[in-house]
Amino acid sequence: MVSLSIGELAKNGGVGIDTIRYYEVLGILLPVGRTKAGYRLYSETSLERLKFIRQVQRLDFTLKEIKELLDLRLSDTAKCSDVRKQAEAKIALIEEKEKELRTVKKALKDLIMACNASGNNVLANECPLLDMIDSKGE
Numbered sequence: 001m002v003s004l005s006i007g008e009l010a011k012n013g014g015v016g017i018d019t020i021r022y023y024e025v026l027g028i029l030l031p032v033g034r035t036k037a038g039y040r041l042y043s044e045t046s047l048e049r050l051k052f053i054r055q056v057q058r059l060d061f062t063l064k065e066i067k068e069l070l071d072l073r074l075s076d077t078a079k080c081s082d083v084r085k086q087a088e089a090k091i092a093l094i095e096e097k098e099k100e101l102r103t104v105k106k107a108l109k110d111l112i113m114a115c116n117a118s119g120n121n122v123l124a125n126e127c128p129l130l131d132m133i134d135s136k137g138e
Helices: 006-013 017-026 044-058 063-074 080-118 128-136
Strands: 040-042
Touching: 006 017, 006 040, 006 044, 017 044, 017 063, 044 063, 063 080, 080 128
Parallel strands: none
Antiparallel strands: none
């Protein structure tokens, strides 16, 4: 079994040492042992897990959700349908975010149109775009 130090694991996994330590606190990436001096040791399996975590983060899963996926993966009773439910829930969240972003985009376009209508020579402190944003906060 190849033993990796925390620094080697971090470098090979493309993260910082503090990230590895944080993942340990969360219980999603634990050392396989320690040296006599107390330094953490990791295995190739740890590196594979770290790469899995990073890949799932790219799919917009939170660390809490990643822990749930890892727990499912290690479970003797969890089914593929349980993992699918997690993915479907993530899609629902993404669709909600998309809806919110479309609303924000439309509001910004409306503000830009108001700004364009006032001309380019208006001073920033009189900009209708900023005035509209300010008035929407009330």
